[in-house]
Amino acid sequence: QKEVEQNSGPLSVPEGAIASLNCTYSDRGSQSFFWYRQYSGKSPELIMSIYSNGDKEDGRFTAQLNKASQYVSLLIRDSQPSDSATYLCAVKGGTPLVFGKGTRLSVIA
C-alpha cells in the first residue's frame, strides 16, 4: 500500500514568516512529487512539482526533495493571509497520483 503522510495541522504562522510543510512517502520507486493548494470549498490546484533531489524555487515557494529520506517539503516565504489553505502532497510512482490528506495552513495577519 503506497502511502503519503502529512501532518494535518493546523499550522499557524504569522504574516511575513516562513511556513514549512512536510510530507513523507512510502514508495521508494516514486519519481515525481507535487504540491497542490486547496482553498476551502474549491478544487485542488497545482502550485509546485519536483522530480530531482534538491530545491526548486518558484517565486515565494520552494519545494525540497530528498529521495534517500523519502521526504518532500514546501516552504512558503513571506507568508500572506491569502496563503491560508490546505496543502496536499502528491506522489507519482505509477500512473495515478497518491495524495496525502493535507496540511491546513493558517496565516495570521
Added chain:
Amino acid sequence: DAGVIQSPRHEVTEMGQEVTLRCKPISGHDYLFWYRQTMMRGLELLIYFNNNVPIDDSGMPEDRFSAKMPNASFSTLKIQPSEPRDSAVYFCASSAQTGLLNIQYFGAGTRLSVL
C-alpha cells in the same frame, strides 16, 4: 481551454435514489480520474481511465458505484442506490501523459448530499 468541467455542482438527493455525476476532461488529455473527498478520508481515488478504458477501479467502494467513459470527452460516475454515507465532494481530474511531469487538473467538483 475551459478546463475540466463537472456537472452538477451541487446535488441533493434522498437515500435510494440514483445519482449521476458528469465530467468533461480537458481536450487532448488521455487520462481521466474520479476522486471522492471527505474530511475523514481525504482525497480518495475511485477509478481512472486511459484512452477511455478503465484501468483501475479498485477504489470504487461498492457495486453501487459504476463509471463509464463512452468517448474521449465525457465520463459519468453513477451511484445506485445512493446512501447517506456517499455524501462527499466528487472530483474529476484529467491529465496528459508527459513522462515524469504527469500533472492532473481538477474540475470544480460536485458536492453530493444524500439525505
